[in-house]
Amino acid sequence: MSTLTPGDELAALYPVLAGLPDAARRRLGNHARRITVPAGTALFDERQACQGFPFVLAGSIRVIKAAPSGRELPLYRVAPGETCIISSACLLGHAAYNARGVTETDTTLLLLPDTDFQSLLAEPAFRDFVFQLFSERIADLMQLIEEVAFRKLDQRLAALLLGKGQRLHTTHQQLADELGSVREIVSRLLKGFAEQGLVALSREQIEIRDAAGLRRVAAG
Known part of the structure; x- marks a missing residue:
């Protein structure tokens, strides 16, 4: 100092x-x-x-x-x-x-x-x-x-993912912290996004597969 x-x-x-x-x-x-x-x-x-x-x-x-x-x-x-x-x-x-x-x-x-x-x-x-x-x-x-x-957590998560580029190097906990939520809920939502073909999940990495679909989720 x-x-x-x-x-x-x-x-x-x-x-x-x-x-x-x-x-x-x-x-x-x-x-x-x-x-x-x-x-x-x-x-x-x-x-x-x-x-x-x-x-x-x-x-x-x-x-x-x-x-x-x-x-x-x-x-x-x-x-x-x-x-x-x-x-x-x-x-x-x-x-x-x-x-x-x-x-x-x-x-x-x-x-x-x-x-x-x-x-x-x-x-x-x-x-x-x-x-x-x-x-x-x-x-x-x-x-x-x-x-x-006023916005559901899945909408906020979709909007957050769209603002970070096509390939995100982050953890589910970090995303939960940014959203003011808990990791288990964010992980469950991400799994749902993956099942819909919106994203692909791997260790500490999320790849955006369908940006238009995520924008629809974000818009509600």
Whole structure:
């Protein structure tokens, strides 16, 4: 963990920073901490205090909501150039996390402490960036709620398969995690797809055989 002065890499990923006054950019550079963690690291968990505002430079973070039963519902991913609205909400509301964030790949980020985040909110460019992010993420979450509430799991699974290319290198558990379901149900649905000639199944691999048929399933 070390202090990093934001350079070309950070400015290219977060152009909003170029609109900040010199003093604000210097404060960010002096106080933000550079953190690099391996894939599978839990960056935050429910009921933990928020440690700061993250700028992701490389890698990705998967934000999920976990049930007591162990089932998980993916909420969104944070890629380079984006940030985490749950972290923002916790800082704005002085509240603990209500979800979990886990790195999907080796991830590097800059973590801006709470006091510096609050100071940057006084800058219109940064404040607009934060609230634009809220708007985009809320739209994504509303779509997720609609899918979970109104679309059958076989429709959601078919749509998920269509978005990953002709040959998928994945496990049934990984698909279940993305759908917020359990492996046994996803495996049963995949077997049904295979019996209909829509897909071919092999170890950690799924081949799309009938994309048009899957689109019909996805459409209901």
